[in-house]
Amino acid sequence: MGKILDYEEMNNILDKLKNFKKEKPIGYTYFGYPINHYVYGHGKYHVIFTAGTHSAELISNVFVIRFMEMLSNKKLEIDEDLYTLHFIPIVNPEGTIIVTNAIRSLIPRNISEEEEETYCLTYYRNSYIEGEYANKYGDNGMKLQQFMFRHASLDDIDNENMRDYLKNLFVKNDLPIGCMINWSSNGRGVDLNSNIEDSDFIKRVSNGEQIRAKLHLNNIKRNKLGPLGCPFFRKGEIEKENEALINFYNQIKNDYNYIGSFIYHSCGDIVYYLGDALKNNPWINFDEKMKNNNYNIALKYASVTGYKLDGMEIYTTMDSKLKSLFPVTLLIELGSIRATPLGQFMDFDIGGDDNFKYVYSKIIKVNSQAIIETLPKMLEIYNQ
Numbered sequence: 008m009g010k011i012l013d014y015e016e017m018n019n020i021l022d023k024l025k026n027f028k029k030e031k032p033i034g035y036t037y038f039g040y041p042i043n044h045y046v047y048g049h050g051k052y053h054v055i056f057t058a059g060t061h062s063a064e065l066i067s068n069v070f071v072i073r074f075m076e077m078l079s080n081k082k083l084e085i086d087e088d089l090y091t092l093h094f095i096p097i098v099n100p101e102g103t104i105i106v107t108n109a110i111r112s113l114i115p116r117n118i119s120e121e122e123e124e125t126y127c128l129t130y131y132r133n134s135y136i137e138g139e140y141a142n143k144y145g146d147n148g149m150k151l152q153q154f155m156f157r158h159a160s161l162d163d164i165d166n167e168n169m170r171d172y173l174k175n176l177f178v179k180n181d182l183p184i185g186c187m188i189n190w191s192s193n194g195r196g197v198d199l200n201s202n203i204e205d206s207d208f209i210k211r212v213s214n215g216e217q218i219r220a221k222l223h224l225n226n227i228k229r230n231k232l233g234p235l236g237c238p239f240f241r242k243g244e245i246e247k248e249n250e251a252l253i254n255f256y257n258q259i260k261n262d263y264n265y266i267g268s269f270i271y272h273s274c275g276d277i278v279y280y281l282g283d284a285l286k287n288n289p290w291i292n293f294d295e296k297m298k299n300n301n302y303n304i305a306l307k308y309a310s311v312t313g314y315k316l317d318g319m320e321i322y323t324t325m326d327s328k329l330k331s332l333f334p335v336t337l338l339i340e341l342g343s344i345r346a347t348p349l350g351q352f353m354d355f356d357i358g359g360d361d362n363f364k365y366v367y368s369k370i371i372k373v374n375s376q377a378i379i380e381t382l383p384k385m386l387e388i389y390n391q
């Protein structure tokens with residue numbers, strides 16, 4: 008069995024977890040999928056974990072689900088009497104369905120890990136080549152890594168409304184062939200992380216500016232509904248996933264002792280925290296104490312993982328809104344190499360650059376350990 012999990016496999020694992028309680032969903036997507044919520048422990052101090060805002064960052068879902076599984080099997084110990092851990096392992100179910108359907112059009116479930124890795128390596132290398140061509144020649148034409156998935160079909164999506172909507176969207180917005188593999192947005196083609204009330208980026212899109220994604224994805228236009236980057240369906244409209252998340256965070260913060268949260272993305276091996284206010288933060292008045300608290304907790308996580316720390320804030324994303332409204336929230340970019348959704352599933356040593364060595368195992372190992380060691384730090388700072 009390979010390491011990649013599709014939407015159905017994820018849910019099969021989640022439904023079988025021991026020592027977890029499945030709560031009622033925090034909300035439903037536009038096309039009716041539940042955003043599921045699982046709880047571990049019953050302690051006084053509450054922590055939130057989310058993954059897959061950008062569905063192409065599949066390793067984030069897989070890491071959080073494997074972490075939950077280790078808690079379930081008691082391979083990891085977290086004090087159930089002290090903490091209550093809330094998990095939203097699939098923030099963007101529609102996107103996860105689209106991207107994992109694309110993966111399954113080429114990479115079957117029941118192959119060996121070694122065979123699966125050859126696909127991941129090919130995908131990684133094709134993306135790398137396209138990144139180089141974009142840099143050298145300004146090439147924004149066909150992309151090798153998308154072309155690998157040119158037979159991925161929207162017909163494999165069960166939900167009729169979402170399928171018809173997407174078929175229409177592919178034609179209307181002239182989306183590149185094979186781009187289902189890069190799907191980070193929800194089923195409506197809105198990038199949830201860009202979907203806030205207002206931002207400089209939203210102003211640019213509203214003004215009709217053409218904005219391309221970068222490097223190996225530069226044949227995708229961010230100013231149009233599609234696989235990634237588009238900030239709204241209608242200007243000012245907040246997507247149901249984001250509405251559900253904000254309500255959920257508010258509920259936990261108002262009703263309990265909320266000590267912090269972990270938001271997982273990929274890639275870059277970076278821990279982002281709310282650092283110096285570079286611009287006027289639209290959501291909070293930032294003070295020195297908050298900055299230090301955010302920094303100290305992020306520093307703990309970074310010291311265990313060896314990840315880079317970054318406090319840069321530009322307040323143009325949903326995650327910066329969560330970081331502002333619900334301190335302490337860390338955003339963690341998993342994995343030392345790019346090319347989501349497959350690059351981070353490589354797990355071998357072919358020599359050379361350390362970044363290539365055991366990418367997948369390293370992600371699971373160091374991040375599990377970092378959570379274990381960061382929770383007491385969150386608690387300590389909360390109780391100061």
Ligand SMILES: [Zn+2]
Binds near residue numbers: 272
């Ligand atoms: Zn992301």
